[in-house]
Amino acid sequence: MNNIKISIIVPVYNTENYLNRCLDSLVCQTLNDIEIIIVNDGSHDNSQLIIDQYYKQYSEKIIPLIKENGGLSEARNLGIKHAKGEYISFVDSDDYVEKDMCEKMYEKGIQTKSDVVCSPITFIWENNRKVKKSFFPDIDIFGKGILESPRILGIVSSYAVTKIYKRDFWNKNNFRFPVGQCFEDSALIYNILLKANKVESVNIPFYNYIKDIEGSICNTVDRTIFDIFKSCESIINFYSINKVYNKIEPILISICCKHINMRVKILRNCNDTNMINDFINETYLFLSRLPNNQHIESYGITLNGLNRLVKSILMKIIFKLFCSVMFICKLIPKANLKRLLFIVMFRHLFSSVKRLSNNRRYPSIYRIRRLSANKKSKNVQKYGLEVLSELKSIFDER
Secondary structure: OOOOOOEEEEOOOOOOOHHHHHHHHHHOOOOOOEEEEEEEOOOOEEEHHHHHHHHHHOOOEEEEEOOOOOHHHHHHHHHHHOOOEEEEOOOOOOOOEEHHHHHHHHHHHHOOOEEEEEOEEEEEEEOOOOEEOOOOOOOOOOOEOEEEOOOOHOOOOHHHHEEEEOOOOOHHOOOOOOOOOOHHHHHHHHHHHHHHOOOEEOOOOOOOEEOOOOOOHHHOOOOHHHHOOOOOOOHHHHHHHOHHHHHHHHHHHHHHHHHHHHHHHHOOOOOOOHHHHHHHHHHHHHOOOOOOOOOOOOOOOHHHHHHHHHHHHHHHHHHHHHHHHHHHOOOOHHHHHHHHHHHHHHHHHHHHHHHHOOOOOOHHEEEOOHHHHHHHHHHHHHHHHHHHHHHHHHHHHH
16 A cells, blocks of 8 residues: 555454454544554464454455564554554554544644644443543643643643654654553653654544453552553653753653552552552652752743742652651551551642642633533533433444
């Protein structure tokens, strides 16, 4: 196929129960000039049989690859090497996408000449028949680079699958997913966003992310959660090497705290006392090194520079208070009490850091968009049945 517009990379590992649905959503994309690179990462089930069936039927679109098991990052990196599209994207084989995803996101990328185009996401809990669609609260911040509009980092997710990336831009910067590490998306995506000439958006949740897959890393309570510190270190180091860390320090620290907080929540279901103690120690060590010491001169004698300096000083105070509490927390002999104190304190820490990193403009946006009771009633009457019908069709397909 000539003039491929998007290469879709689909790593597959033992997902025979979901693979048909995933591939069906890709082969019926309204954008015709796409290639679907399916990387079988050493599956032991019938995934390869399903891939062969689709390749036989859609040989002009599908490129099947087989490799020994090496993990998600290795499979994605292999797919990137074989990609020929103008843009590349990623889809996990246990999820699925809306049929116009490629068309809408590609059009936005071409129209705006953007290196990265983002979209929000739909979360689906199949067992509970629950769907949650998210949207970007402010699309005016897009269409710029990260340094010009750093709030993009706080709005977009770290999911690699909700974005398309210009392939030349990706290869020029030699981006690769870290092999042998969990939470590989958060370790790389924020770094990619920094290097992009512009980050654009299509405010439609095309990607359907299944949350209650058995064995999903998001639902796993084991020592893989410690890899989140590697991801946070990657973010801090990348922005420091590129000499922009001090310019957007509050947002970067808020991002790291957000990802650590997601792992902290998982500890509620953990009964391994040693793992809880080790995670508390790792959190203490990581946060005690943040924020990095910066010279006052590096903030600049401007209103914006002084604002960043004040936020940095406040964060230093907050972090010192938290680390002091954590030092006391480590001395508590009772595991349950220690875990409870840690979870509560980190939640308050994240809340404080998030407030410091957010722009005051957001509350006014939400107030402007708040609907009266009468308008809400009209909207429910107008769109309610349409939404319910759409949700019913989603679940009836299963």
